[in-house]
Amino acid sequence: MLLKFVARRLLASVIVVLGVTAVTLILMDRTRGAYVPGIDLNPALRPEDIARLRANLGLDEPFYQWYLSWLWNVLHGDFGRSMIDGSPVITHILERLPNTLELTLTAIVLGILLSVPLGVIGALRRGSKSDHALTVFSVGGFAIPQFWLGLMLILVFSVTFQHLGWPWLPSGGVTSPFGGGDLGDRLLHLILPATVLSLFYLSLWSRFTRSSMLEVLSQDYVRTARAKGMSERRVVYLHGLRNALIPLVTLVGLELPGLVSGGLIVEVVFSWPGLGRLAFERALQYDYTTVMGVVFFTTLLVVAGNLLADILYAILDPRIRYA
Amino acid sequence: MLDPTSLPEIELPGSPFEGDTSRPAQSFWNESWERLRANRIGVAAGVLILILALIAIAAPIFSLVLTHFDPTRQHLIDNFRPPGHPYLLGTDELGRDTLTRLIYGGRVTLGVASLTVVLSLTLGTTVGLLAGYYGRWLDDLLMRIVDVFLAIPAIFLFILMSILFRPNAFTLAAIIASVGWGGVARLVRGEVLSVKQRDFILATRSVGAKDLRLIVRHLLPNVLPILIVAASLGVGQIILIEAALDFLGLGIQPPTPSWGNMLTNAESYFFHSGWLVVFPGVTIFITVLASNLFGNAVRDAFDPRLK
Numbered sequence A: 001m002l003l004k005f006v007a008r009r010l011l012a013s014v015i016v017v018l019g020v021t022a023v024t025l026i027l028m029d030r031t032r033g034a035y036v037p038g039i040d041l042n043p044a045l046r047p048e049d050i051a052r053l054r055a056n057l058g059l060d061e062p063f064y065q066w067y068l069s070w071l072w073n074v075l076h077g078d079f080g081r082s083m084i085d086g087s088p089v090i091t092h093i094l095e096r097l098p099n100t101l102e103l104t105l106t107a108i109v110l111g112i113l114l115s116v117p118l119g120v121i122g123a124l125r126r127g128s129k130s131d132h133a134l135t136v137f138s139v140g141g142f143a144i145p146q147f148w149l150g151l152m153l154i155l156v157f158s159v160t161f162q163h164l165g166w167p168w169l170p171s172g173g174v175t176s177p178f179g180g181g182d183l184g185d186r187l188l189h190l191i192l193p194a195t196v197l198s199l200f201y202l203s204l205w206s207r208f209t210r211s212s213m214l215e216v217l218s219q220d221y222v223r224t225a226r227a228k229g230m231s232e233r234r235v236v237y238l239h240g241l242r243n244a245l246i247p248l249v250t251l252v253g254l255e256l257p258g259l260v261s262g263g264l265i266v267e268v269v270f271s272w273p274g275l276g277r278l279a280f281e282r283a284l285q286y287d288y289t290t291v292m293g294v295v296f297f298t299t300l301l302v303v304a305g306n307l308l309a310d311i312l313y314a315i316l317d318p319r320i321r322y323a
Numbered sequence B: 001m002l003d004p005t006s007l008p009e010i011e012l013p014g015s016p017f018e019g020d021t022s023r024p025a026q027s028f029w030n031e032s033w034e035r036l037r038a039n040r041i042g043v044a045a046g047v048l049i050l051i052l053a054l055i056a057i058a059a060p061i062f063s064l065v066l067t068h069f070d071p072t073r074q075h076l077i078d079n080f081r082p083p084g085h086p087y088l089l090g091t092d093e094l095g096r097d098t099l100t101r102l103i104y105g106g107r108v109t110l111g112v113a114s115l116t117v118v119l120s121l122t123l124g125t126t127v128g129l130l131a132g133y134y135g136r137w138l139d140d141l142l143m144r145i146v147d148v149f150l151a152i153p154a155i156f157l158f159i160l161m162s163i164l165f166r167p168n169a170f171t172l173a174a175i176i177a178s179v180g181w182g183g184v185a186r187l188v189r190g191e192v193l194s195v196k197q198r199d200f201i202l203a204t205r206s207v208g209a210k211d212l213r214l215i216v217r218h219l220l221p222n223v224l225p226i227l228i229v230a231a232s233l234g235v236g237q238i239i240l241i242e243a244a245l246d247f248l249g250l251g252i253q254p255p256t257p258s259w260g261n262m263l264t265n266a267e268s269y270f271f272h273s274g275w276l277v278v279f280p281g282v283t284i285f286i287t288v289l290a291s292n293l294f295g296n297a298v299r300d301a302f303d304p305r306l307k
Helices: A002-032 A047-056 A063-075 A089-124 A129-143 A146-163 A183-217 A220-227 A232-244 A246-254 A264-269 A275-284 A288-316 B028-038 B040-057 B059-067 B098-134 B136-151 B154-164 B169-196 B199-206 B211-248 B275-302
Strands: none
Touching (some): A002 B154, A063 A288, A089 A275, A146 B275, A183 A246, A288 B154, B028 B275, B040 B098, B040 B275, B098 B211, B154 B169
């Protein structure tokens, strides 16, 4: 039963991955013609040179042919070479990946660690002052533009603090340009971007934990547990929280793609050399092999995240049938 | 049978079964409207949005009467003026009046947001109705397409499409809607699947109604409440996305002012003109906050699944 469910979901995932790469390529294809903007205007290049250059990169093929050979190569672990600097795309991805993971994993872990207790407090003290404060906080967190929050934090903690001669936080990059790179330096650089990113997760998940907890606590089995004289602590944590967290698994799984793309804007604001910014900058330069590589990689994560969340959910919650 | 809790209890105006109890006859819409009006925060948020929209529509009047400046006219001598007189909220690097630009930026933001909502609702509803009503292979095909669009990391889709179509207000709305329609389609399809099973559809069919009539006259009114809810909950997100794209330089292009692109170069002025960073952001924040609060109130009032 579970196997069949997994197999069906896997098949659907493959279709989705193929569809996504195809759509990406169709979009990129329109810009392919002008690979390296202005190449046609270079007087030092003869028309046959340009034709040869384009042929070398496979740009004279129709896009479906290019797509099929790209796909074939990717299946053999070859993401091709960057259109801009000729280096293998996979090197770029692997070089940027650790930075992105450092930022997003920190944000997600911080988000979970803070949002679950906050959500539980909100649910247990429903209608209290702390509950209201939590609501206001998360409603506000939803409405703040991430990039602006980033700018404001830089304005306050980097610029203004520096003006006042106080210890200030670095406003961008993963490490200091000179002599940096040790753990303390990295952590210092991580504080501002991770705060911005985790605030988003925090407002999302704390609301969710709260409502999930409220729902679970109104279930019959919780009443039964109370009726048979179980201590409130055990009721809340053993029967309540454990079951309330099951839907959160799905929600966190859905954020897996955010590991790459969710941080893009934060990466841009804080000049963080991550995957999202790589895709952004390379897309502006029409480097479509790199963009295809990152999008493929990210989509793989999206699909894997959804799949993982579905399977975990089905295992954790026996009420779910593998339909 | 379907799970009865998932079925919306909707009474259409003029239903013959009204008025049989002590309560005066109330249509679904009247009832929802009453509930919405009783929500004080929601009403306040709605009024605030209305005011912002009016200011945006009347932008030329405001710049004539209140600020006396043009949004794109440069006063190079007066650049980086702090808030005060005559520049109420100061000026930017080219000496353009911040308040005037904020007011005009509201036109862009609110215009793009409403257009996006219309586009994604239209496409999403059409796809959802067709997929849900006809089912079978059409359902499979359309829903796989939806899956693909929802699986592409949205931000990449936005970036690629913005590079492809140099964005103006209309293409920008289309770009944002290209992601939004998928969710609407899923929502509508789910609702149609449940409404389709109900007796009144069978009855309508049995008196000879054609597919088109069934879909337009009977299914569409039944999915209308969740559409209203989806629309009002979506506006805040759309405004945030639009602002972010403008900020990245992928949205509305200068010199047309928008709340997002007013922040694009903000980092260069940090050291001397912090207010240039503060005002557009606060404006976005307040607008999104009001939209979200209003959206929540609308959901509480209109969502048939919440009763």
